[in-house]
Amino acid sequence: MLQDLASGLVIGLAYALIALGLSLIFGVLRIINFAHGEFYMLGGLMLYSLTSRGFSFFPSLAGAVFGTMVVAIVIDWCVLKPLRRSDEVTIALATLGLSIFLANAALVIWGPVPHQIPSPFSMDPLVLPGGVYLSRLELFGAAATLVIMGAMHLVLQHTSVGRQMRAVVQDRDAAAVVGLNVDLIYRVTFAVGCGLAAVAGGLLGTMFLVYPAMGLQAVLKAFAVVVIGGMGSFSGAVAGGLLLGLAESVGGAWLPSGYKDIVAFIMIVAVLALRPQGLLGARQVRIR
Amino acid sequence: MSRPLVLACVVAAVALAAGGALPNVIGPYFMRLVIFSLIYALLALSLNLTLGFRGELSLGHQTFFGVGAYAAAILATTYEWPLLLLLPIAAACAAITAFAIGLVALRMRGPYFAIVTLSFGVIAQILAVNLVDLTNGPMGISGIGATPSSYLGFTVPWRSDIVCYAMLVILVFLSGLITFALRESKFGRAWRALRDHEDLAAAIGIPDFRMDLLALVISAAMAGVAGAVYAFYTSVVAPDDVFSFAIVIAMLIPVVLGGRGTIVGPIIGAFIYAFAPEYLRIAQDWRLPIFGLLLVLLVILAPEGLVVLALRAPERLRARFRQGAAEARE
Amino acid sequence: MSAPATALLSVRDLSVQFGGLIAVGEVAFDIGEGEIVSLIGPNGAGKTTTVNAITGFVHPTAGSVRFAGGEIVGRRPEQVAAAGLVRSFQNAAMFGSMTVAENLAAGRFITQRTGVWQTLFRSPAFVREERDIRKRVDELVDLLGLGARRASTARDLPYGEQRVLGLGIALMAQPKLLVLDEPAAGLSPDETRAMGRLIRKIHGLGTTVLLIEHNMSLVMSISDRVIVLKQGRKLAEGTPEVVRKHPEVVEAYLGAEA
Numbered sequence A: 001m002l003q004d005l006a007s008g009l010v011i012g013l014a015y016a017l018i019a020l021g022l023s024l025i026f027g028v029l030r031i032i033n034f035a036h037g038e039f040y041m042l043g044g045l046m047l048y049s050l051t052s053r054g055f056s057f058f059p060s061l062a063g064a065v066f067g068t069m070v071v072a073i074v075i076d077w078c079v080l081k082p083l084r085r086s087d088e089v090t091i092a093l094a095t096l097g098l099s100i101f102l103a104n105a106a107l108v109i110w111g112p113v114p115h116q117i118p119s120p121f122s123m124d125p126l127v128l129p130g131g132v133y134l135s136r137l138e139l140f141g142a143a144a145t146l147v148i149m150g151a152m153h154l155v156l157q158h159t160s161v162g163r164q165m166r167a168v169v170q171d172r173d174a175a176a177v178v179g180l181n182v183d184l185i186y187r188v189t190f191a192v193g194c195g196l197a198a199v200a201g202g203l204l205g206t207m208f209l210v211y212p213a214m215g216l217q218a219v220l221k222a223f224a225v226v227v228i229g230g231m232g233s234f235s236g237a238v239a240g241g242l243l244l245g246l247a248e249s250v251g252g253a254w255l256p257s258g259y260k261d262i263v264a265f266i267m268i269v270a271v272l273a274l275r276p277q278g279l280l281g282a283r284q285v286r287i288r
Numbered sequence B: 001m002s003r004p005l006v007l008a009c010v011v012a013a014v015a016l017a018a019g020g021a022l023p024n025v026i027g028p029y030f031m032r033l034v035i036f037s038l039i040y041a042l043l044a045l046s047l048n049l050t051l052g053f054r055g056e057l058s059l060g061h062q063t064f065f066g067v068g069a070y071a072a073a074i075l076a077t078t079y080e081w082p083l084l085l086l087l088p089i090a091a092a093c094a095a096i097t098a099f100a101i102g103l104v105a106l107r108m109r110g111p112y113f114a115i116v117t118l119s120f121g122v123i124a125q126i127l128a129v130n131l132v133d134l135t136n137g138p139m140g141i142s143g144i145g146a147t148p149s150s151y152l153g154f155t156v157p158w159r160s161d162i163v164c165y166a167m168l169v170i171l172v173f174l175s176g177l178i179t180f181a182l183r184e185s186k187f188g189r190a191w192r193a194l195r196d197h198e199d200l201a202a203a204i205g206i207p208d209f210r211m212d213l214l215a216l217v218i219s220a221a222m223a224g225v226a227g228a229v230y231a232f233y234t235s236v237v238a239p240d241d242v243f244s245f246a247i248v249i250a251m252l253i254p255v256v257l258g259g260r261g262t263i264v265g266p267i268i269g270a271f272i273y274a275f276a277p278e279y280l281r282i283a284q285d286w287r288l289p290i291f292g293l294l295l296v297l298l299v300i301l302a303p304e305g306l307v308v309l310a311l312r313a314p315e316r317l318r319a320r321f322r323q324g325a326a327e328a329r330e
Numbered sequence C: 001m002s003a004p005a006t007a008l009l010s011v012r013d014l015s016v017q018f019g020g021l022i023a024v025g026e027v028a029f030d031i032g033e034g035e036i037v038s039l040i041g042p043n044g045a046g047k048t049t050t051v052n053a054i055t056g057f058v059h060p061t062a063g064s065v066r067f068a069g070g071e072i073v074g075r076r077p078e079q080v081a082a083a084g085l086v087r088s089f090q091n092a093a094m095f096g097s098m099t100v101a102e103n104l105a106a107g108r109f110i111t112q113r114t115g116v117w118q119t120l121f122r123s124p125a126f127v128r129e130e131r132d133i134r135k136r137v138d139e140l141v142d143l144l145g146l147g148a149r150r151a152s153t154a155r156d157l158p159y160g161e162q163r164v165l166g167l168g169i170a171l172m173a174q175p176k177l178l179v180l181d182e183p184a185a186g187l188s189p190d191e192t193r194a195m196g197r198l199i200r201k202i203h204g205l206g207t208t209v210l211l212i213e214h215n216m217s218l219v220m221s222i223s224d225r226v227i228v229l230k231q232g233r234k235l236a237e238g239t240p241e242v243v244r245k246h247p248e249v250v251e252a253y254l255g256a257e258a
Helices: A002-029 A036-052 A057-083 A088-110 A136-158 A160-170 A172-178 A182-207 A214-229 A234-254 A262-274 B003-018 B022-054 B061-079 B083-105 B110-130 B161-183 B186-196 B198-203 B208-234 B245-258 B264-280 B284-301 B306-329 C047-055 C077-082 C100-107 C116-120 C124-144 C159-172 C189-204 C216-222 C240-245 C247-252
Strands: A126-128 A132-134 B149-151 B154-156 C007-018 C021-032 C036-040 C062-067 C085-087 C177-181 C208-212 C225-230 C233-238
Touching: A002 A036, A002 A132, A002 A136, A002 A160, A002 A182, A002 A214, A002 A234, A036 A057, A036 A088, A036 A182, A036 A214, A057 A088, A057 A182, A057 B284, A088 A214, A088 B110, A088 B245, A088 B284, A132 A136, A136 A160, A136 A182, A136 A234, A160 A172, A160 A182, A172 A182, A182 A214, A214 A234, A214 A262, A214 B110, A234 A262, A262 B083, A262 B110, B003 B161, B022 B061, B022 B161, B022 B186, B022 B208, B022 B245, B022 B264, B061 B083, B061 B110, B061 B208, B061 B245, B083 B110, B083 B208, B161 B186, B161 B208, B161 B264, B161 C116, B186 B198, B186 B208, B186 C100, B186 C116, B198 B208, B198 C077, B198 C159, B245 B264, B245 B284, B245 B306, B264 B306, C007 C047, C007 C208, C021 C047, C021 C062, C021 C208, C021 C233, C036 C047, C036 C189, C036 C216, C047 C062, C047 C077, C047 C085, C047 C177, C047 C208, C077 C085, C100 C124, C100 C159, C116 C124, C124 C159, C124 C189, C159 C177, C159 C189, C189 C208, C189 C216, C216 C240, C225 C240, C225 C247, C233 C240, C233 C247, C240 C247
Parallel strands: C036 C208, C036 C225, C085 C177, C177 C208
Antiparallel strands: A126 A132, B149 B154, C007 C021, C007 C062, C225 C233
């Protein structure tokens, strides 16, 4: 039982990281990035490409994240910028199209066969109090996620960039009037949000496998987290991620084997039926 | 009867009449493309109701398609009921599913609604894979429609190209009629009002939840019928086929390509979606990425839809010509 | 002239609080059948919030609103509309993608009885209903002065005509009480005068009107009674002449048009 909890927390942290990016993008740009899972996938696949060419793990991870962020910037400039003032459905269709393009282009480039990224750590698991086994990679992943989330919090609360982002969240037109370069803030936010997804993709991709279709699963889990925790809420993404990770891990032990993935969607439906704004979300959501 | 209506009847009648000779003229390969175009057209008209009129992005229509397909498959293989009887049953099953999903999903708007409907699609797929007793699991159900039915001495082979083609022409025509009838009514006005200005619509008494549920249910019935015909035509339904996200793409592109909210647009869009890859000589692999890119480009450059643009082009050119002539005179 | 004994709309102790901010505090007033009442006050007085609370777009923190004999607090906007209380909106609110005729026809929604099956099969009841609506639209389009624009797409209309269209849509819903939120905002003096004539014509046909307005000349020329709000509370109430001379009202409007 404790083992399930520990594994669930590790996965949950990774979910939280993906969801954080999604939530950040929603909070600042006010768009739901349906292609978010594809940036997660790009992080993982780029990491694979770099490590399989002989580069060592950590520089490759940095390179993969950087590469993904470059793609994100290009996409924001070419696709999202022309649509800045468009309606929700139009933008949703655009990110959906991007998702389809990226996922299937990756399929052509990398092929459908899943790949394994070799872990930079030794394979001996660590034994924690309570008899819980965690691999060094899992521990690193959890620690890295916590560090990144902490850093994001500091950036948002205490740096000029973070303050500008929060200003745009509050009122985009007022921010423009005051002289903030709203377009630049959007681009930076989008890149950072996708970068967070890429980190998660690299970490989880090393723990499991990387393959082009991994994005769909990831984005669905990310949606579940933000719905559970509340869209646009930082702490909601963290809380929601942990909750989902735990629920899947514990639920997976109880449910028949094929049903583990259903936990996330049942939770989405349940939350939206009972408390649509999520656990920690503001009542922005228009409820009927 | 209005002119467009007469034209539609003529087109449908001609299409039906040609059905007998068509397979010999264009060959079985292109016949298959035509039939798939018609199935996509049904799906596109179905999505058009929620996306085009009401403006709600549903990413869950594959659920209704799949439910219709499985309902037809299960009843056909268990009781050997013919397709004709199964069409209304598939429609009803899909409609009931939509009602249930709508009660939950329609409490949210916009992207949340899209996410919930997508989730239900995934749940449906997982259920179809795991409820092996009912659905035969990941292998799916095969051998649908193997037995032809006899009516008044005529045997109707349900799986034949001609029969499926004829049924689909009639179904697409009926769906177009239904869409038109709804559009020019208080329901069509209510949906478009909700799409344009939700608060104003509420202020004049339009009940958003009920209208959205209605759109979802009717649209699901159409998708369910498409699923039933698909089941009979391909004779196999498997979870990865009928509940897959590829169906969503197959619905979205025709609607966005053809023009959201129009009736002819999605039908033409469906044909383009089915036939274009043939004529563009694209490697099979690159088809899907290009469709994704196409969706993005369409949304940015031609949000009204190409077909609508093409139909309006002559009058826009005429207007610009007149303007140019007027300026030249001065 | 004080409010008649049996009021069409009766607001008591209406309060709307957002966090610590009291937007509307214990506002009470009546509107009798057949009156034109104006709700005025400086910016931020809580006029629109009051109307939002009455029409169900915002949940009041406290208070009661009785309309046509029933309590309507807590009802959804479409239910309030179905009871006969219809409002318009401040900015040019209309259904942009539809034609003027379709916009007006949409307003008739609450009164239509035909169901889906009748619509699909074009039953006689359906045909009759649509014909009646078309007739009514034709009449109203002439009354509103939009006859030439009948087939134009609503979003292509100039601003002034859009505001008139907004009024028309609300009117098609056959309201017992019509609430107009700043109908003259953004209109030229000529258009404002035309709007005033239009409101008086509508009133003459039997509709009770509650008007939120900043434009004092419009308010003073057509209202039976005026209610003044300031910082969420009722400051004064009475005929236009009485209110115009009220010392606190004058002070509240210091610097504004009188």
